[in-house]
Amino acid sequence: QQQVKQSPQSLIVQKGGISIINCAYENTAFDYFPWYQQFPGKGPALLIAIRPDVSEKKEGRFTISFNKSAKQFSLHIMDSQPGDSATYFCAARTTGTYKYIFGTGTRLKVLA
Amino acid sequence: DAMVIQNPRYQVTQFGKPVTLSCSQTLNHNVMYWYQQKSSQAPKLLFHYYDKDFNNEADTPDNFQSRRPNTSFCFLDIRSPGLGDAAMYLCATSREGPRANEQYFGPGTRLTVT
Numbered sequence: 342q343q344q345v346k347q348s349p350q351s352l353i354v355q356k357g358g359i360s361i362i363n364c365a366y367e368n369t370a371f372d373y374f375p376w377y378q379q380f381p382g383k384g385p386a387l388l389i390a391i392r393p394d395v396s397e398k399k400e401g402r403f404t405i406s407f408n409k410s411a412k413q414f415s416l417h418i419m420d421s422q423p424g425d426s427a428t429y430f431c432a433a434r435t436t437g438t439y440k441y442i443f444g445t446g447t448r449l450k451v452l453a
Numbered sequence: 454d455a456m457v458i459q460n461p462r463y464q465v466t467q468f469g470k471p472v473t474l475s476c477s478q479t480l481n482h483n484v485m486y487w488y489q490q491k492s493s494q495a496p497k498l499l500f501h502y503y504d505k506d507f508n509n510e511a512d513t514p515d516n517f518q519s520r521r522p523n524t525s526f527c528f529l530d531i532r533s534p535g536l537g538d539a540a541m542y543l544c545a546t547s548r549e550g551p552r553a554n555e556q557y558f559g560p561g562t563r564l565t566v567t
Contacts, residue, residue, distance in 0.1 A: 384543050384558035439484050443495035
């Protein structure tokens with residue numbers, strides 16, 4: 342119940358295309374859902390995050406879609422660029438636990 | 454710029470030789486975390502501090518210890534590193550309050566065990 346399932350494991354997208362990464366969870370106590378971007382040899386960087394009281398959040402080319410009833414959330418990268426090639430992790434946590442449950446990661450490659 | 458700083462960025466130690474990794478933050482966050490990340494895997498939480506309260510994960514080996522002498526600094530001590538402890542070690546911070554807030558990671562320390 343504490344797991345966050347992430348798919349796909351890897352993704353190849355053409356430059357200018359849309360990258361979509363999906364995550365699903367079971368624990369309805371989760372109330373904060375961040376996405377992290379990690380380049381090789383670097384620490385994860387917070388990309389965008391959402392709380393379950395909204396269904397969508399957009400920051401630049403990055404959008405989180407959140408479906409509370411389905412217990413799913415996804416990251417959409419519009420107009421994908423080669424510089425977006427990285428590993429993306431979704432995560433979830435419950436306020437008060439201070440612990441983040443990470444998905445298994447998606448390795449994105451954007452072809453020039 | 455406020456940030457999470459980790460030193461050293463690369464550390465080589467010998468099998469069984471104690472090693473200490475350090476983390477400092479200028480964000481004045483009350484929670485600090487240590488994660489272990491192996492190649493192509495998600496970060497794995499080792500432990501975290503809420504202020505001075507230490508919280509150990511049940512599956513964190515006894516070989517791993519931590520100290521937080523003040524708000525800004527946190528240390529990871531590996532008492533007797535084994536080959537399986539070679540990994541990226543990530544420090545992270547967050548400011549906790551009534552609602553969950555953002556967690557920020559440092560650049561990591563790549564540990565090699567020879």
